Amino acid sequence: MKTTPTTQAQADAGHRVGYIRVSSVDQNTTRQLDGLVLHKVFTDHASGGTTNRPALAEALAHVRAGDCLVVHSMDRLARNLDDLHRIVRELTDRGVSVEFVKEGQTFTTEGVNPMANLMLSMLGAFAEFERSLIRERQREGIAIARGQSDKYRGRAPALTAEQAADLRQRDAAQGGKGRAALARDFGVSRQTLYQYLAKD
Structure with missing residues (x-):
């Protein structure tokens, strides 16, 4: 050859x-x-x-x-x-x-x-x-784009300030019980509910 x-x-x-x-x-x-x-x-x-x-x-x-x-x-x-x-x-x-x-x-x-x-x-x-x-750069670019997308677009808050305050008041009134039902009432996940309660 x-x-x-x-x-x-x-x-x-x-x-x-x-x-x-x-x-x-x-x-x-x-x-x-x-x-x-x-x-x-x-x-x-x-x-x-x-x-x-x-x-x-x-x-x-x-x-x-x-x-x-x-x-x-x-x-x-x-x-x-x-x-x-x-x-x-x-x-x-x-x-x-x-x-x-x-x-x-x-x-x-x-x-x-x-x-x-x-x-x-x-x-x-x-x-x-x-x-x-090239494949590695493509993967890195996708990861960076996703990160910037979240950063610049941001996430709309699940609850308004008034709803968050109401959520904490009801949780306090229930003594921290029935949180699964509380999350359903406010249309948020349990994880989101705990995040709002942690801000109190």
């Missing part, structure tokens, strides 16, 4: 088949392979971690020796580094080259090249690491 920059000769040999994966139906699919001349394009709307990628299966079955599978980046093609190695190896063994536009690399079957394997592993590992960082 050999890695080389994409050449015009490679573009003219066989069919250039594009594969696009976006994580939701709302994402724009055109920009991944925008401006490239392709004979056919297969598109999956699925997360990178799923094994259910019917368009990828169709693309892999479609390509023939001499064709080139064109993908925007390594993380669009594979779920992880092992998956990446497997797909690229299977394709190149069949005489199909694999071009990654973002990384600027094309893997072919022109001889055994340890450097190509090293390059694939390094670039694939970086893509996998980058994907994990």
Whole structure:
């Protein structure tokens, strides 16, 4: 397996088949392979971690020796580094080259090249690491947004000041008994009721 920059000769040999994966139906699919001349394009709307990628299966079955599978980046093609190695190896063994536009690399079957394997592993590992960082940032962003949402929106008080005062008076009159019924009367949870009583 050999890695080389994409050449015009490679573009003219066989069919250039594009594969696009976006994580939701709302994402724009055109920009991944925008401006490239392709004979056919297969598109999956699925997360990178799923094994259910019917368009990828169709693309892999479609390509023939001499064709080139064109993908925007390594993380669009594979779920992880092992998956990446497997797909690229299977394709190149069949005489199909694999071009990654973002990384600027094309893997072919022109001889055994340890450097190509090293390059694939390094670039694939970086893509996998980058994907994990993106997921972590997304989780952190969601947590921050939720925290700020509660902070800025705030929660409407369950009881007005007058109702809270009435609640405490009735509780005191009952000697702290019947609080479950009291909570029902005021339409609050037991926990909220105790919070109001604690403010007295």
